[in-house]
Amino acid sequence: MTGVSERISYYVNQILFSESNTASVPSSLVSSAPTTSNSEPLQGPLIPVTVYTHNRTAIIMEIEDTPTATCDLMCQAIISSDELGLNKQLAAQIFTVWMVSPLLELQLKPSHRPYEIRQHWRPLVEQYSHASYNRQQRDEPKLMLQRNVFFAQYLEEKIKDQKILELLYEEARYNILQGRYPCEVVHYIMLGGIQARIELGPYNPQIHSTHYFREEQTKYLPVHVRKSATWTWLPISSKNSAEVRLLEQFKRIPNSATNRKLMKKYLEFCWSLPFYGVENVLVTIYVLDRHFFEGQIEQPVRGLASLMIHQDIPVLVTINSKGIYIIDDLQCTVLLGLRFEEFSWEYARPSKEEDPNCLPCLFIQFLVVENGARVSKILQVFSRQASLMDMLITVFVTQLKSTSDETDKPFDNQTNNENETHTSLAMGTMHTTTLPSLSTKLSKLTLATFDEDGQLHWSDGFLVF
Missing domain, CATH: 1.20.80.10 (Acyl-CoA Binding Protein)
Known part of the structure; x- marks a missing residue:
């Protein structure tokens, strides 16, 4: 197995979605996906496709009419490959195909066409990446077989199949x-x-x-x-x-x-860990699922010296079926963790949409007890992917609504009304009633503070003269 993997890896960078290198792939290293009939001629271009796993295995497949092949078809072919030797029925529920690069990670939905998404990769990176233009132009994705972010964790904990456990362990x-799982x-x-x-x-x-x-x-x-x-x-x-x-x-x-x-x-x-199996959704022309969101928050100002060197803090925003987590990407620490019933949110477009440096943002509102009084805190997360965060929160909140017997849960999303403003959020139009129970490091955050009447009292971290 190791020898085969090494030989496969030799061809990986040369052939991924590249028609010009098709002839360089040895037939002995190719796994063929199921086709409708072995006797029928190919109806479209046959392009070798390489899919990786975290246990350092690479599977090369030839799929009939590759540009129109769906993610579901590719996933079936990978899981059925002899190289992995997986329990096909169980693995099909747990794993799916991702398109991953240093700048963007996308879980593809079953109906998506990986070849087509690869052809549109550059616009996706330009729209949602925080990297420089030169780095965006150098970004190259690859296909990965990874855990399906919507597979329930309680079911995963019951798995006994050794090969599936190995893939989950490697991921x-x-x-x-x-450093994606801070501890x-x-x-x-x-x-x-x-x-x-x-x-x-x-x-x-x-x-x-x-x-x-x-x-x-x-x-x-x-x-x-x-x-x-x-x-x-x-x-x-x-x-x-x-x-x-x-x-x-x-x-x-x-x-x-x-x-x-x-x-x-x-x-x-x-x-x-509360953020195991974090999920994110990217919605463009396609609807894709992403892994980690990149963003930035304002650094608290503690004095004149810090005001002179004031810079935003890069953060990772992770969202799963439990809630949302803001992680300091440099210190690898959780700054804020909230369950869905503990916060309200609102997406805001950039005030100057023609300015590429003016980023959209996500406002997160939650309650804390401060000096014996209940006050509302608002954190502003700037990110090109803020709309994607909003989409994913909406998905999970909708799921929670449909499965909950209670009708008075505080899951009021205000993002569908484009006339909603930061002021309406601050005035308490989104009803949050539960105090946070997850990790919070409020001293490291710049927060606006409002009382129960919606009056602004002060902003944590801002220097007042």
Whole structure:
């Protein structure tokens, strides 16, 4: 299997949606998708398509009339491939095809045509990416088989199939190493030790030293937890250094532990995180599902010095069936986490739509108790993808409404009325009644504050003269 994967990978960058390189693919490496009849001639161009998984496997397929082939057809072909060896019925419920690049990640719906979306990738990146123009022009997507964001977590926790658990583990490991699932450093160390045990086998004192983990820490820890690369040449490590703690965690795992149990342990921790399996939706000419939203929030001003160097804070906005989470992308910490019943929201278009630097935004309103009084806080998140966030929140709120027996839940979305303004939101037209129970670091946020009468009293983080 490994040898085949390596040979497949050699062709990956050359053939993805490229007709000119079709002839370079060896027939022995091609998996054919189901067709209506083996004897019928091809009705359209046959273009090799490569789909990756997080366990470093690449599947090359030839699909009849590739430009019109749907995501559902491709997904069936991938799941049916001998290379993955999956339980087809179960895997079809859990996994689907994504189109992923460094700037944008999209979960495709069953009826979408990946080839067509690939042809329109540049406009999507230009519209929704925060990157520079030059970086947008260099952006290249690839197809990935990943977890379907709408697959219920409680069902995932019951899965016992080893190969499916392995794919879920590899995807969770990727998100942990990318810092997408914020948690405490001690938890990152614990997960890194489990990963090392899965990949390296039992502890061997002749190989697995502090020096070894100092050199290999990039494989097991996210960047903000690792020892600074500028100091890795030093021959010593403090007892609290990442490599020492990683080694100790690795050594603690008993030799009797199987990879199956370790992967399940890794996943069980990730399942406990409130933002596991975050989902986002992108709605353009197509309707696509996205993974993480990029945005920025105003940095609180604490004095004249900070006013001089005032810059927005880059954040990731993640939304799942539980609620919304604002994550500091630099510090990898959760700044705000709210369930849907704990907040109201409103999408606002940019005030100067002709100015590319004037971004649309999402207003998030929630209640807190401050000095014994209930006050309303409003956070403004600037993002080119604000409309997409609004769409996804609407999807989940609609689902919650349809499944709830209660008719007085505070799920009033005001985004459908284009005449709604920031003032109407501040005056309390969106009825939020539940106090936040998830993570909040309000001191790190710039928030407008209103009392129960809708009167503005002050704005946290703003410098007042």
